[in-house]
Amino acid sequence: MAEYDVLTIGNAIVDIIARCDDAFLQAEEVQKGGMTLIDAGRAEHLYGRMGPAIETSGGSAGNTVAGLVSLGGNGAYIGKVSNDQLGAIFAHDIRSLGVKFETQPLEGFPPTARCMVLVTPDGERSMSTYLGACVELGPEDIDAEIVASAKITYFEGYLWDPPRAKEAIVAAAKIAHDNGRKVAMTLSDSFCVHRYRAEFLDLMRQGTVDITFANEAEALALYETEDLDVALNGLAADSKAFAIVTRSEKGCVVVEGDKRIAVPALTVPHVVDTTGAGDLFASGFLRGHTLGLSHEKSARLGVAAAGHIIGQIGPRPQSPLEGLAEVKAAFVG
Amino acid sequence: MAEYDVLTIGNAIVDIIARCDDAFLQAEEVQKGGMTLIDAGRAEHLYGRMGPAIETSGGSAGNTVAGLVSLGGNGAYIGKVSNDQLGAIFAHDIRSLGVKFETQPLEGFPPTARCMVLVTPDGERSMSTYLGACVELGPEDIDAEIVASAKITYFEGYLWDPPRAKEAIVAAAKIAHDNGRKVAMTLSDSFCVHRYRAEFLDLMRQGTVDITFANEAEALALYETEDLDVALNGLAADSKAFAIVTRSEKGCVVVEGDKRIAVPALTVPHVVDTTGAGDLFASGFLRGHTLGLSHEKSARLGVAAAGHIIGQIGPRPQSPLEGLAEVKAAFVG
Numbered sequence: 001m002a003e004y005d006v007l008t009i010g011n012a013i014v015d016i017i018a019r020c021d022d023a024f025l026q027a028e029e030v031q032k033g034g035m036t037l038i039d040a041g042r043a044e045h046l047y048g049r050m051g052p053a054i055e056t057s058g059g060s061a062g063n064t065v066a067g068l069v070s071l072g073g074n075g076a077y078i079g080k081v082s083n084d085q086l087g088a089i090f091a092h093d094i095r096s097l098g099v100k101f102e103t104q105p106l107e108g109f110p111p112t113a114r115c116m117v118l119v120t121p122d123g124e125r126s127m128s129t130y131l132g133a134c135v136e137l138g139p140e141d142i143d144a145e146i147v148a149s150a151k152i153t154y155f156e157g158y159l160w161d162p163p164r165a166k167e168a169i170v171a172a173a174k175i176a177h178d179n180g181r182k183v184a185m186t187l188s189d190s191f192c193v194h195r196y197r198a199e200f201l202d203l204m205r206q207g208t209v210d211i212t213f214a215n216e217a218e219a220l221a222l223y224e225t226e227d228l229d230v231a232l233n234g235l236a237a238d239s240k241a242f243a244i245v246t247r248s249e250k251g252c253v254v255v256e257g258d259k260r261i262a263v264p265a266l267t268v269p270h271v272v273d274t275t276g277a278g279d280l281f282a283s284g285f286l287r288g289h290t291l292g293l294s295h296e297k298s299a300r301l302g303v304a305a306a307g308h309i310i311g312q313i314g315p316r317p318q319s320p321l322e323g324l325a326e327v328k329a330a331f332v333g
Numbered sequence: 334m335a336e337y338d339v340l341t342i343g344n345a346i347v348d349i350i351a352r353c354d355d356a357f358l359q360a361e362e363v364q365k366g367g368m369t370l371i372d373a374g375r376a377e378h379l380y381g382r383m384g385p386a387i388e389t390s391g392g393s394a395g396n397t398v399a400g401l402v403s404l405g406g407n408g409a410y411i412g413k414v415s416n417d418q419l420g421a422i423f424a425h426d427i428r429s430l431g432v433k434f435e436t437q438p439l440e441g442f443p444p445t446a447r448c449m450v451l452v453t454p455d456g457e458r459s460m461s462t463y464l465g466a467c468v469e470l471g472p473e474d475i476d477a478e479i480v481a482s483a484k485i486t487y488f489e490g491y492l493w494d495p496p497r498a499k500e501a502i503v504a505a506a507k508i509a510h511d512n513g514r515k516v517a518m519t520l521s522d523s524f525c526v527h528r529y530r531a532e533f534l535d536l537m538r539q540g541t542v543d544i545t546f547a548n549e550a551e552a553l554a555l556y557e558t559e560d561l562d563v564a565l566n567g568l569a570a571d572s573k574a575f576a577i578v579t580r581s582e583k584g585c586v587v588v589e590g591d592k593r594i595a596v597p598a599l600t601v602p603h604v605v606d607t608t609g610a611g612d613l614f615a616s617g618f619l620r621g622h623t624l625g626l627s628h629e630k631s632a633r634l635g636v637a638a639a640g641h642i643i644g645q646i647g648p649r650p651q652s653p654l655e656g657l658a659e660v661k662a663a664f665v666g
Binding site: 019047048050051052053054055056057066084085086089092093094096097111313314316318319 | 352380381383384385386387388389390399417418419422425426427429430444646647649651652
């Protein structure tokens with residue numbers, strides 16, 4: 001049986017990426033910088049209005065495992081597509097990287113999920129997601145052998161949106177812990193935290209989750225505060241192992257008990273598209289952590305991967321990250 | 334009734350673009366720099382082996398009309414997709430630019446065509462095309478009103494590959510000429526010229542085609558020569574109106590009777606992906622020509638559009654070409 005560094009579980013989504021101006025976001029009432037869930041009718045409306053796009057596999061946890069493998073790690077993925085052309089694209093892209101992906105696709109309706117990613121001239125992305133086949137993910141999709149053999153099982157807070165995925169996560173977390181493995185979560189999005197605050201805190205306090213990834217807005221939302229220190233102290237108290245808070249151009253902070261380990265961001269000369277920044281930070285951190293590196297080195301690796309991805313279109317690295325100078329420097333430094 | 338600057342007719346294809354090294358092309362016996370037609374089985378095999386990809390609407394004539402509209406022109410397109418997800422992507426992308434596209438999609442099998450574009454580190458692209466629904470394009474798909482109202486009807490030599498598209502072209506050319514319009518053709522690919530040399534020469538010599546676009550390799554292939562002057566003289570003799578030969582980093586030559594108008598290429602600092610270079614040259618030239626500009630200015634506009642497209646991934650401009658400095662300079666200069 002293979003051993004995996006990281007298994008990620010998430011909404012399996014194809015991104016439809018187009019450029020637009022701020023006026024378009026306003027006219028179409030798209031919330032800038034956020035992720036909004038939309039139904040099939042709204043998806044059709046918005047797609048009909050938006051400009052020409054490129055398609056690429058996405059999904060937060062899918063991007064994270066793609067980045068992990070691109071950094072030399074060994075990864076597996078669980079997520080639900082439908083048996084359609086977009087589902088075939090998603091499956092091809094993740095498998096072609098060497099990621100183990102065997103989740104049974106849904107037969108027929110609803111189709112594979114898609115996220116319309118609108119990128120404004122400032123590089124900010126605003127996401128409208130039609131969950132499609134993701135609503136069918138359930139405990140029956142959890143492959144116990146893979147969970148048992150993965151050092152870390154990592155999942156998205158976004159999985160609290162579809163109806164039965166949370167049951168899948170609770171089942172997976174039990175298998176992981178029964179096998180001496182760790183469980184990690186990303187809070188995904190501050191609006192997602194507003195939707196599921198109590199449940200996310202329970203996951204941490206009850207020890208279902210060992211490691212929590214959040215950006216600053218998500219951490220503040222989790223503790224309903226505007227004071228970052230309050231949020232960091234909350235994360236320190238509630239984390240079974242530790243938490244990592246990313247802060248865009250301010251870098252990140254690892255929070256473990258009384259320790260606060262801050263790492264600066266890289267200077268990115270030209271931000272093209274911020275899609276995938278948080279996802280790729282997690283790739284880098286998890287790669288370092290599963291190699292047994294210090295939190296500081298792991299965070300540097302996260303910062304390097306995130307810095308790279310915002311300099312290109314789309315959330316998946318277009319070429320291997322392993323050879324990049326900033327990645328090599330992070331391994332050393 | 335709207336008047337169109339250019340109607341383009343071509344194989345309606347979604348590009349699946351991935352990076353690879355030269356060893357992969359050799360191992361999979363993909364002909365470097367060319368376009369090879371493949372069947373469904375070979376498409377499945379190759380897709381299964383190639384790396385993660387991005388998807389974008391493509392097809393030579395589709396790219397040309399996208400570029401034309403991006404330069405401020407008024408365009409229409411005829412091409413055959415299937416009623417599937419990739420077909421919906423193709424239709425969305427071209428319509429969202431403002432291109433008139435009303436060709437009836439095929440119901441059911443075969444699916445929308447796709448072209449696997451493998452980009453090597455030198456920026457060269459090697460294409461493997463599964464024609465899918467394109468094989469169903471026929472004379473019944475020609476909208477006579479649109480042809481009659483387009484200053485130029487432009488088509489791909491690639492249309493000689495599917496069985497009935499050439500009938501559609503002959504029908505469209507007759508409508509165009511009956512309405513005092515012009516017909517243009519691109520020779521598409523030197524291997525395509527080898528397949529249909531006699532027919533392409535007949536199209537020119539019988540006056541079905543007024544204007545011919547070719548790159549150097551295609552022009553040489555058409556006259557089975559290694560001497561460019563022989564090819565240029567052949568084009569001059571056989572063209573009802575004129576011909577344009579593109580020469581990559583050597584720019585291009587417009588050939589009209591005894592005249593030879595050479596225009597240099599732009600220096601492109603970093604060639605990312607040569608996909609679409611010829612298609613976008615045609616966009617620029619046709620935009621200039623339908624504005625009534627000189628051949629030289631039209632060629633400069635073609636060179637500017639081509640130079641821009643090889644600096645990005647994919648064959649369709651990711652943002653409007655009209656505002657680019659090199660495009661503005663070509664309009665002036």
